[in-house]
Structure formats: C-alpha cells, structure tokens
Amino acid sequence: MTPIISLSHVTYAYPNSDVPALRDLSLTINKGEWVAIIGHNGSGKSTFAKLLNYLLAPTEGEIKVNDVVATEENMWTIRDMVGMVFQNPDNQFVGATVADDVAFGMENRGVPRDEMIKRVDAALAEVQMAPFADREPARLSGGQKQRVAIASVLALQPKILILDEATAMLDPTGRREMIALVHELKARMGDDLTVISITHDIDEAASADRVMVINDGELMETGVPEEIFANADQLRRFGLAVPFAEQLKEQLRVRGISVPNEYLTTEGLVTWLWQSISTK
Structure with a gap:
C-alpha cells in the first residue's frame, strides 16, 4: 500500500495553552483508504484535521501529504490535495445558487470557465444534486446542504476528503444517506480518493476501512472496526459510545x-x- 499521509512525532499546542492538543503523534494513512478518527470531545480530532489541511502548523514534528512536506511554502499545494467538509455546511456557503457555490473554489484558483462548468455539473451529479443547481443553498435540507458541500470539494479534484463531524448535525436518515454517499464515491473513485472521517458517529466509523482512537492528544488504538468496537470496556475508558x-x-x-x-x-x-x- 502507498502512504498518502504520514505524521512523524507531531505535537501541536494552542497559544497560551499549557497542555498540547496533540502529543508526539506518528501515523500513516494509505492512498485509497477510508480512515475514521474517533475520540471524546477535546481529544484532538479536529486539531488533527486542521493540521492536515495546514489550517494549523505543527509545533513539532513533520507532516507529509502525498510526499509534500506541510510547510507555509507548500500550503496551497497541500490545500489543493486536501478538501474539508465541516459540521455546519452553512459556514461554507458563499454563492447565491448551488452551482455558484460549487464554482466558487475553482474561481479562486483560476480554473477556466469551460472547465469550471464541466466540473460543477460532474460534481453535482456525483452527489445526486444536479436537479438543485439553480436552488438557493439556504432552501435545502441539512442532508442536501452537506451533499453540496461535498460537491464543492470534489469539484476541486482533491486526493483526500476530510469529513470533520460532517454528519453531526443531521438526523438519523440524513446520517445514513451521507454514509451511503461516501460508500458510493469510494466505490466509483477507488484509490483516487482517500477519506478521513472525524466523527462521533459509530455507524460512520464502522463503515471505514480502519479506525484510529485519539485520546487526550495521543493515538491509543488503530485497527479495523471489528477489532476496535469489540472491546466495550476500552471504548468506555476512552469516553466513547459503545x-x-x-x-x-x-x-x-x-x-x-x-x-x-x-x-x-x-x-x-x-x-x-x-x-x-x-x-x-
């Protein structure tokens, strides 16, 4: 298997904090994997996600994305490869219509208009939102908004899709539909798409190829979902749902x-x- 993300002894401490959010974290994620990162609130999961997209820079250690070292100099190269979908899609919407919103990131990157139109159409088709291209994002349901947020990321053709608590604000039906959508994307795109789920949702984590447990900034366990979820006592010790x-x-x-x-x-x-x- 080919590593696409590697962290070597990464530590991150927020300014004015005596306790690092992440401590001496070393791990590898392979190309084409779907990895779920789980942990209790405040365990460091979202900090981990922001480091991968260079929204934060590590205090110590080294991060590589597709063999590119995450530095300020390489920041935009990293961000072209790593797309993020957050918990509240309303925070990502800037366009007057769904199509405008999907096009926004490409406009900022100078993608030619003809190519942009093709990518908007293709991305909306990927998430089954093509009929809503002219709709106002505010008039969509929660699940539909998340589909548009994913389309906005897919249009940029990233190698890695990070879902940072992307199902947290959805109802059970919406969560199931979102997990099914990710399954469909992975089935179609194969090793061309690596997915990282930052999640509290057990069903979402159970859908991944591999689960990593972060507890108080440290990597505690990694394994297939069957191994991780079979140990109920350990999950409870880490403050996680069984x-x-x-x-x-x-x-x-x-x-x-x-x-x-x-x-x-x-x-x-x-x-x-x-x-x-x-x-x-």
Whole structure:
C-alpha cells in the first residue's frame, strides 16, 4: 500500500495553552483508504484535521501529504490535495445558487470557465444534486446542504476528503444517506480518493476501512472496526459510545446466553438472533 499521509512525532499546542492538543503523534494513512478518527470531545480530532489541511502548523514534528512536506511554502499545494467538509455546511456557503457555490473554489484558483462548468455539473451529479443547481443553498435540507458541500470539494479534484463531524448535525436518515454517499464515491473513485472521517458517529466509523482512537492528544488504538468496537470496556475508558449491538450482547451474556465474541453490526446481530431462534 502507498502512504498518502504520514505524521512523524507531531505535537501541536494552542497559544497560551499549557497542555498540547496533540502529543508526539506518528501515523500513516494509505492512498485509497477510508480512515475514521474517533475520540471524546477535546481529544484532538479536529486539531488533527486542521493540521492536515495546514489550517494549523505543527509545533513539532513533520507532516507529509502525498510526499509534500506541510510547510507555509507548500500550503496551497497541500490545500489543493486536501478538501474539508465541516459540521455546519452553512459556514461554507458563499454563492447565491448551488452551482455558484460549487464554482466558487475553482474561481479562486483560476480554473477556466469551460472547465469550471464541466466540473460543477460532474460534481453535482456525483452527489445526486444536479436537479438543485439553480436552488438557493439556504432552501435545502441539512442532508442536501452537506451533499453540496461535498460537491464543492470534489469539484476541486482533491486526493483526500476530510469529513470533520460532517454528519453531526443531521438526523438519523440524513446520517445514513451521507454514509451511503461516501460508500458510493469510494466505490466509483477507488484509490483516487482517500477519506478521513472525524466523527462521533459509530455507524460512520464502522463503515471505514480502519479506525484510529485519539485520546487526550495521543493515538491509543488503530485497527479495523471489528477489532476496535469489540472491546466495550476500552471504548468506555476512552469516553466513547459503545455500539448498540455490543451493548445488547453484554446484556444477553448477563442472562446466560452465549453470543459471538466477534464484533457484529446491528444488522449482523439481528441476523444471528434470527438464525439462533430458527434452529431451536
């Protein structure tokens, strides 16, 4: 696998803070991966995201994005490669229409108009928002706004898409639709798109190829979702929610029922329960 992001002994401390937000962080994210970064509020997740886009510069250590060292000199090269979608899409909207908003970033980068029109159309089609091109962003639902925010990033053709709590303000249906959209994008774009989810949402994290747990600025665990979410006690120690299926398995064990040791999604547990009932 080819690394696209690498951090080597990265520390970041906010001005006037005695405690670093991130401490001696070293990790690698590979090209084409979908990695979820989870941790309690204040653990350093969003700081990590801002460092990758050079919205913040590390106090110590080195960050490389696609072999480019993140420095002030390389700032715009880094930002061309890393696109970010934030929690509140309203903070990213500047255009009078959806199409205008998707075009805004390209206008700032001097993309020729003919090319810009093609990219706007393609990006809106990617997120199933083409019929809303002439709509005012303010009149869209929360889920639709996030789709437009993603289209605005995709139009810039980044190598890396960072979702910084992008599903946090959505209702359950909106969150499911957003996760499904990312799955669709990854299926179509393959290794051409690396996704990093900064999230509290267990379902979003469980959809990733790999999960990293950050606790009080330090990388505590990394592994596939099945490994990370199977350890309920450890999740609680890190101040994280335990997936519903794991909570239910704990309650079944208390009642003397033998359940699978491996991690199961809610759908997987329902299937196992039905199979267990049908064999009795």
